[in-house]
Ligand SMILES: Nc1ncnc2c1ncn2[C@@H]1O[C@H](COP(=O)(O)OP(=O)(O)OP(=O)(O)O)[C@@H](O)[C@H]1O
């Protein structure tokens with residue numbers, strides 16, 4: 378091309394363009410992308426935090442409302458990061474506009490990062506909204522701001538990649554709902570959002586350690602209250618390894634054109 | 640310099656369909672090239688491989704000398720594609736569709752906006768820039784894809800049936816526009832089922848049939864290869880008797896006031912008119928029975944079909 382710009386800067390412009398488009402999509406259909414998670418968490422706070430929480434008392438010395446707050450924020454981040462990428466990428470496949478990216482000179486890594494970035498943006502927007510809702514019901518005290526941020530970013534990327542992989546394999550709209558319903562939701566509910574695993578019988582505690590969401594919710598909660606059911610260092614190492622593994626898988630699928638190129 | 644060079648391109652789809660059986664094709668820089676062929680011949684598949692929408696089975700693709708296997712990104716940045724089927728997000732506006740595409744090619748936002756305006760205006764879509772793409776008419780959608788393909792000002796523009804479903808007036812203005820772009824230096828490859836379009840626009844032509852190139856030549860030479868041509872003559876008064884003897888390969892009445900004459904390359908119309916005048920038969924108007932290219936196309940593709948089924 379005749380722009381006299383380096384390939385790297387053109388690629389960066391392409392990346393920003395994907396982000397802009399993803400952001401535009403989130404804002405355009407805000408009734409689907411932003412409102413429902415804020416609504417759900419408001420209901421959780423009223424019912425679990427307010428009505429039931431008063432009877433539950435405290436968990437590990439933390440009032441129940443405050444105990445579930447980080448978990449609820451994380452749950453919203455998880456479902457929306459996943460949901461954004463799975464529906465946006467599957468929509469692009471289904472509507473064929475993925476071809477706009479495939480014909481362009483953008484390498485697969487940038488396309489992938491663009492979609493993951495979209496998941497991250499929505500994760501942060503929704504996480505922010507739920508945090509605002511949280512602050513209407515209770516107060517949040519942050520012990521380790523960096524940990525809070527790092528665990529949200531890693532979690533959001535993990536599930537954005539998961540959503541991408543789901544969308545690559547999905548052939549119908551049913552198949553983009555299957556995984557969130559039967560895998561993602563149970564994992565988040567059993568991931569210690571609403572309880573500390575110390576209340577579980579031994580066998581259930583062991584089983585819970587196989588649940589990746591447990592580590593995410595707990596590092597996040599640790600960032601607020603310095604309280605976690607799992608060692609934070611181990612949790613971070615596991616989260617990083619998961620991100621790396623999922624990235625490689627997603628990259629290979631996109632590079633090969635699985636599900637998008639005959 | 641060759642804008643596009645294909646060698647031994649083959650494609651077998653996962654379901655076993657052998658769509659391409661070894662395509663060799665060269666398109667020179669600056670050419671206006673027609674890729675013709677019946678439904679299912681392999682046009683879209685070939686274009687898909689060139690634009691990396693389809694994985695090839697074997698063979699090589701070079702775009703302006705750049706081997707797509709060596710530097711895919713560089714090869715892709717030279718190409719603009721107008722696909723056969725609509726492939727933009729129906730819920731976005733034409734403005735953002737075109738500007739985003741510029742971004743995917745690395746064009747900075749300010750320039751992208753400028754170009755978006757330029758091409759949406761050229762394709763008479765500027766008034767519609769803010770509507771949802773879904774609400775555009777079929778012809779407008781096709782023009783939107785042309786604007787989108789041009790926004791990064793590619794050196795090679797590939798159009799897969801760009802005028803399908805476009806009304807006559809706009810088709811003419813599209814032809815004019817494509818000619819302009821071609822004269823300004825852009826190489827154009829076009830597929831179409833309107834042979835008149837190919838004949839009036841293109842300088843070179845390839846006919847692809849059942850995954851093979853059946854013919855590849857200069858348009859003029861192709862037309863010269865036609866051994867005969869049929870003209871339809873409309874007569875002032877219906878003929879009651881037999882058709883007079885005419886210096887033609889064959890002559891017959893389609894109805895009493897319509898005479899069809901077939902001339903070989905060595906026969907000429909003057910002699911026909913002289914004979915008709917002598918017989919006091921007056922011709923009020925005349926046209927080709929079919930477009931000349933169509934005649935050739937039917938023969939070529941039809942022939943293949945009969946030899947194919949005999950084998
Ligand atoms: N995704 C696919 N999977 C399997 N077979 C395919 C696929 N796409 C095309 N084909 C087959 O490959 C052959 C060539 O198709 P192609 O679309 O390239 O034809 P075409 O020349 O563009 O036809 P048309 O003029 O109808 O657009 C056809 O037999 C078609 O059925």
Ligand SMILES: [Mg+2]
Pocket residue numbers: 682683684723799
């Ligand atoms: Mg086609």
